[in-house]
Amino acid sequence: MKVLLSLACAGLTVAAWPASAADLFGTAPPLTMPASQGPTVFEAGSNWYIRGDLGISFDEAPTISLPSISAPPPGLVATPYTTSAGTNWSTTNFTGGLGAGYRFNDYLRFDATWDYRTGPGATRNTAVICPYPPTTGASSQTTGLAAGNVYNTSDICNGTTTIKQYNNAFLANGYVDLGTYGGFTPYVGGGLGLNMNVMTGSFNAYQANDGQAYAPYLTPAGGFPQIWVNPQGQPISPQPAIAFGQQYWSRSISSTTYSFAWALSAGFGFQLNPSTTLDIGYRYLNSGETTRLISPQTGMTLRQNNASQQLRVGIRYVLQ
Secondary structure, eight states: OHHHHHHHHHHHHHHHHHHHHHHHHOOOOOOOOOOOOOOOOOOOOSSEEEEEEEEEEEEOOOEEEOTTTTSOOTTOTTOOOEEEOOTTOOOEEEEEEEEEEEEOSSSEEEEEEEEEEEOOOOEEEEEEEOOOSSOOEEEOTTTOSEEEEEOOTTOEEEEEEEEEEEEEEEEEEEEEEOOOBTTEEEEEEEEEEEEEEEEEEEEEEEETTTOOBOOOEEOOOTTOOSOEEOTTSOBOSSOOSOOSEEOOOOEEEEEEEEEEEEEEEEEEEEEEETTEEEEEEEEEEEEEEEEEEEETTTTEEEEEEEEEEEEEEEEEEEOO
16 A cells, blocks of 8 residues: 555656756747748949040151152252152041949059040152153263163152051050049059051052153163163162062052050049049050051051050949
C-alpha cells in the first residue's frame, strides 16, 4: 500500500515538471522561415556623363612647293616666278564633337571624345616656267656646235591648286577640376589619341599665252642634245628638272593620313542645374606635320602643320 502511494506521488511530480520548466524559461517562439527577397538593385550612372561641344578652330594653312620646276636656275635673273596665297585661303574653321565620361570624385574626371574639324583650304595660285613646244635648239657661241635646247624663261604656266580637308580626332582625356568659386569651376586637362586627316583637291597648270592645259610632249630639237641651255648656248647648271617627253603636271589630290594626336585644354564649368554643366574652354590640338608628294614629275609637295587652337562651348549632362 505504501509502495503504491509512493509511485502515485512520483508520477504527479513528473507530470508537473514541464509546466514548471516552461514558467522558469518562458515559452519558445514559433519556428519561422525568412521572407523571400527580390534581386538586389544597384544604382548606375550617377557619375557618368555625356557631352557635346561646338567651336571655332584657328589653323595653319598648308604650304605648296614645286622645287623641281619652280625655282629658276642660277644666273637667270628677272625670271617671272611668283607664288601667292590667294585671298580665300581659309585658316578659321569649324569644330564639333561628342563624348562620354566618368567623374571619379570632385576633382578628377575622364572622358573619350570624337571631334570633327574642317581644315584650311581653298585656292592657291602659282606661276612657273614651263617650256612651250616646239623646243628651239641653240649652238654654242664659242664652238659653234649644237649645244642643246633653249630654256625660255618667258614660257610661263599659271598653276592653280584647290584643296579641301577635314579631320577626325579620337581622344582619351583627363581633367582636374580646381574647386568651385562663385558657381564657376575652373579646370585643366589633356588628351592623347589618333587623328585622321583627309585631303582632296587638284593642281592644274595652264599656259599663260593661250590658257590651254599644259600637257605637251617635249621633243628635243633635231640634232641637238637633250640639254637645257640659255639663249647663248651655255648649259644651265643645275639643269631644270623638266625631262623631255610627255608632261603630266596636272594632278588630282586625294589622300588620307593617320597620325598621333595630343591636346592640352583649360576652361571652366558652370552648373546650370544638378544634371547639366555649361563648359567653356580653350584647347590646343596637335596632330603633327604631314608631307604629301603630289607629283613626282614636278616635285609638287604639300606640307600641313596640323596644329589647331580652338575656342569651344559645350554641355556636360550627368546620367541619372
